[in-house]
Amino acid sequence: MPVKILPPFRFLNPCLPVSRFQSMNLKPANQYSRTLPIFGRVFPFKLKYLGLAPPPSHHFGPRRLSTRSSRPRPSSTSGFRGEVKVSKSLMEDEAELSDWVSGLKDDSFRTRFNDDDSEGERGTGRSGRDSMKRTREIESDEFGDFNRRRGRSSAESFSRSSRKNGPNSVARTRYESESGIEDDDDDDEMHSRKQIRSFRGGNSTLSKRGGGGLRRGDRGPQKQAHLVSEGEDEDEDEELKGSFKGLLSEEDSEEEEEEDDDDDDHDEVLKKNASSLFGAAAKEAVPRSSTGKSDSYLSETRFDQCPISPLSLKAIKDAGYEKMTVVQEATLPVILKGKDVLAKAKTGTGKTVAFLLPSIEILVKSPPISRDQKRPPIVVLVICPTRELASQAAAEANTLLKYHPSLGVQVVIGGTRLALEQKRMQANPCQILVATPGRLKDHIENTAGFATRLMGVKVLVLDEADHLLDMGFRKDIEKIIAAVPKQRQTLLFSATVPEEVRQICHIALKRDHEFINTVQEGSEETHSQVRQTHIIAPLDKHFLLLYALLKDHIADDVDYKVLVFCTTAMVTRLVADLLGELNLNVREIHSRKPQGYRTRVSDEFRKSKGLILVTSDVSARGVDYPDVTLVIQVGLPSDKEQYIHRLGRTGRKGKEGQGILLLAPWEEFFLSTAKDLPITKAEAPLVDPDTRKKVERALSQVEMKSKEAAYQAWLGYYNSNKKVGRDKVRLVELANEFSRTMGLDNPPAIPKLILGKMGLRNVPGLRSK
Numbered sequence: 001m002p003v004k005i006l007p008p009f010r011f012l013n014p015c016l017p018v019s020r021f022q023s024m025n026l027k028p029a030n031q032y033s034r035t036l037p038i039f040g041r042v043f044p045f046k047l048k049y050l051g052l053a054p055p056p057s058h059h060f061g062p063r064r065l066s067t068r069s070s071r072p073r074p075s076s077t078s079g080f081r082g083e084v085k086v087s088k089s090l091m092e093d094e095a096e097l098s099d100w101v102s103g104l105k106d107d108s109f110r111t112r113f114n115d116d117d118s119e120g121e122r123g124t125g126r127s128g129r130d131s132m133k134r135t136r137e138i139e140s141d142e143f144g145d146f147n148r149r150r151g152r153s154s155a156e157s158f159s160r161s162s163r164k165n166g167p168n169s170v171a172r173t174r175y176e177s178e179s180g181i182e183d184d185d186d187d188d189e190m191h192s193r194k195q196i197r198s199f200r201g202g203n204s205t206l207s208k209r210g211g212g213g214l215r216r217g218d219r220g221p222q223k224q225a226h227l228v229s230e231g232e233d234e235d236e237d238e239e240l241k242g243s244f245k246g247l248l249s250e251e252d253s254e255e256e257e258e259e260d261d262d263d264d265d266h267d268e269v270l271k272k273n274a275s276s277l278f279g280a281a282a283k284e285a286v287p288r289s290s291t292g293k294s295d296s297y298l299s300e301t302r303f304d305q306c307p308i309s310p311l312s313l314k315a316i317k318d319a320g321y322e323k324m325t326v327v328q329e330a331t332l333p334v335i336l337k338g339k340d341v342l343a344k345a346k347t348g349t350g351k352t353v354a355f356l357l358p359s360i361e362i363l364v365k366s367p368p369i370s371r372d373q374k375r376p377p378i379v380v381l382v383i384c385p386t387r388e389l390a391s392q393a394a395a396e397a398n399t400l401l402k403y404h405p406s407l408g409v410q411v412v413i414g415g416t417r418l419a420l421e422q423k424r425m426q427a428n429p430c431q432i433l434v435a436t437p438g439r440l441k442d443h444i445e446n447t448a449g450f451a452t453r454l455m456g457v458k459v460l461v462l463d464e465a466d467h468l469l470d471m472g473f474r475k476d477i478e479k480i481i482a483a484v485p486k487q488r489q490t491l492l493f494s495a496t497v498p499e500e501v502r503q504i505c506h507i508a509l510k511r512d513h514e515f516i517n518t519v520q521e522g523s524e525e526t527h528s529q530v531r532q533t534h535i536i537a538p539l540d541k542h543f544l545l546l547y548a549l550l551k552d553h554i555a556d557d558v559d560y561k562v563l564v565f566c567t568t569a570m571v572t573r574l575v576a577d578l579l580g581e582l583n584l585n586v587r588e589i590h591s592r593k594p595q596g597y598r599t600r601v602s603d604e605f606r607k608s609k610g611l612i613l614v615t616s617d618v619s620a621r622g623v624d625y626p627d628v629t630l631v632i633q634v635g636l637p638s639d640k641e642q643y644i645h646r647l648g649r650t651g652r653k654g655k656e657g658q659g660i661l662l663l664a665p666w667e668e669f670f671l672s673t674a675k676d677l678p679i680t681k682a683e684a685p686l687v688d689p690d691t692r693k694k695v696e697r698a699l700s701q702v703e704m705k706s707k708e709a710a711y712q713a714w715l716g717y718y719n720s721n722k723k724v725g726r727d728k729v730r731l732v733e734l735a736n737e738f739s740r741t742m743g744l745d746n747p748p749a750i751p752k753l754i755l756g757k758m759g760l761r762n763v764p765g766l767r768s769k
């Protein structure tokens with residue numbers, strides 16, 4: 001594909017709207033001098049040569065691993081110690097998720113209940129029709145006049161500021177690519193997702209399980225499952241990892257559908273776990289070396305220097321944003337000019353606002369929708385790969401729409417009832433829709449008038465674009481693209497844009513789109529303030545080491561907040577069970593949990609400190625949990641990109657963080673696929689005999705059902721890995737080693753049907769049933 005390098009800056013269109021706020025400070029950009037931190041961000045190598053850079057100690061040589069954080073520690077008299085900062089979520093059932101998001105925008109003026117909703121869920125307050133009746137807060141003529149008067153100075157100031165930052169932080173390339181939709185009808189992974197769904201749908205019974213991380217006594221009674229409907233699990237990353245990676249046990253499919261009545265003793269258990277933890281955590285207070293935060297993700301440009309509507313600016317100010325992040329500064333002018341954009345920026349650097357803010361500005365400038373319009377158009381359509389991410393993006397949209405009372409956002413995601421969403425959309429039509437792909441497709445196919453509403457789309461956003469364009473989602477995305485007008489603007493955002501994605505991005509983007517890459521050429525795609533290490537240890541040491549690493553970290557940091565990534569949903573459950581038995585303060589989240597539960601746990605983790613979240617890849621991308629101190633990845637990540645996204649849950653907004661990758665010797669090959677990342681070797685922590693005994697005892701307490709499901713899922717996951725799954729005999733040997741690490745003398749038997757589907761029938765070492 002011919003690549004044309006453009007000059008890195010563009011001047012803004014002077015006709016763009018600008019702020020009318022009196023408080024708006026339109027100082028010339030050249031007033032901002034660049035001091036050392038900015039210089040250091042742009043030219044870190046120069047600082048090194050000047051002897052001003054911090055020593056990159058973590059880049060070199062093996063060393064004993066400490067999870068000790070260098071963030072400032074609270075004093076030992078911190079009010080936090082002895083109590084856990086958790087709060088019970090307000091969500092009462094999964095149907096409330098969307099309402100919650102819709103309600104976020106104007107909690108202050110939209111708190112009443114929707115009386116005529118027979119389901120009894122919280123309504124979104126003021127109806128959409130009502131809101132449609134309101135006059136737009138910005139008259140387009142007035143806006144235009146104002147632009148003509150003020151636009152140039154603001155635009156120039158913004159452009160000057162962009163020029164100052166841009167060349168060092170942003171590369172922009174125009175791709176001469178063909179537009180149009182690629183015809184891809186040989187989609188193995190998609191096919192296997194369908195297989196998995198039908199397989200799951202065919203299972204009918206299973207035990208109900210209570211909240212993850214809760215004690216075993218908290219588990220509920222057995223219950224009958226219903227079929228998993230198509231489109232309810234479109235976002236389950238585990239399902240997308242290979243040819244038959246799901247291979248779910250009967251238990252798996254039922255958990256998806258269970259309801260959330262498992263939290264009665266939640267707080268009680270939380271408190272118990274917390275007090276035992278904080279007792280241990282209080283024992284030392286090591287001074288930290290740095291402030292724990294860098295502003296390198298921010299640009300020098302303030303939002304109020306940009307051509308943004310006053311009402312959006314007011315909301316931005318309320319949200320506490322003052323300066324734009326580098327990616328926001330780089331993309332805003334290009335998007336406002338109407339260009340298609342493919343943007344790459346590191347994790348946690350504000351990509352959500354980067355695509356939402358200009359989309360809202362485009363919406364603000366669109367002709368107002370007639371009150372009588374039966375099916376008001378959806379103008380901005382945002383697609384996210386997971387439910388959590390979609391909800392989060394919708395919440396961010398609500399923040400930005402705070403002072404735009406006539407504009408609304410809704411979210412449609414799997415795991416909630418389609419009919420409820422239909423009702424909600426009818427009662428409260430929105431102009432911005434955030435959706436997961438499978439559920440959106442369901443609405444296109446099953447919701448009356450929805451396809452017509454989509455014909456109004458002016459801006460289509462694919463968040464985590466590389467993931468959405470890979471095989472697992474491709475067909476859904478193609479259907480969605482076919483359902484929106486060709487004459488639209490498309491924005492693709494991600495922290496990772498592998499070459500394959502650049503090759504196929506023409507599926508969605510126009511040929512003259514711009515590729516805006518804020519990751520400097522030659523620099524890593526991860527954050528330098530996040531220390532990355534790997535530990536290579538035999539599989540039978542992994543549970544021990546995980547426990548030892550967590551204990552060390554908890555002892556070092558009272559404000560610990562840890563994510564433990566596991567390979568599959570069922571391995572996640574097993575690890576959460578084990579850590580729970582070891583009295584750690586743990587929650588679990590994965591695709592086999594019902595949506596209401598997922599929302600509650602996610603919300604709780606967002607607000608908490610002193611908590612460990614054991615998770616599958618449903619939390620790998622995009623989820624914005626503040627102040628995560630450590631990310632541990634146990635076992636092979638599906639690829640380098642997934643490693644980067646998982647790691648990116650820490651070190652957000654310039655904060656410090658730490659990442660540990662725990663691999664078996666036969667998984668070490670992963671490191672060669674991530675050679676360009678600074679993942680240094682660390683020695684495993686020492687494990688004393690007492691700890692070993694404790695872990696063995698805890699393992700023996702974990703339910704057999706969990707172990708069986710984990711064994712099968714483990715086998716499915718590694719079977720789908722090109723390298724490990726190639727030699728089936730070896731694969732089974734490894735799986736049986738995993739089984740022994742769980743304390744099992746014999747590997748669990750697997751149904752013949754599943755073995756057949758995995759291509760593992762008659763492989764020595766397997767037991768079938």
Ligand SMILES: Nc1ncnc2c1ncn2[C@@H]1O[C@H](COP(=O)(O)OP(=O)(O)OP(=O)(O)O)[C@@H](O)[C@H]1O
Pocket residue numbers: 320321322323324325328345346347348349350351352353494495621622623624648649652653
């Ligand atoms: N201009 C800004 N100033 C300060 N904080 C900001 C700004 N813009 C966004 N944020 C905050 O930064 C955090 C990270 O943003 P966001 O989740 O959009 O990152 P991201 O780049 O999409 O990350 P990921 O790649 O993991 O999806 C959020 O808490 C968001 O509210």
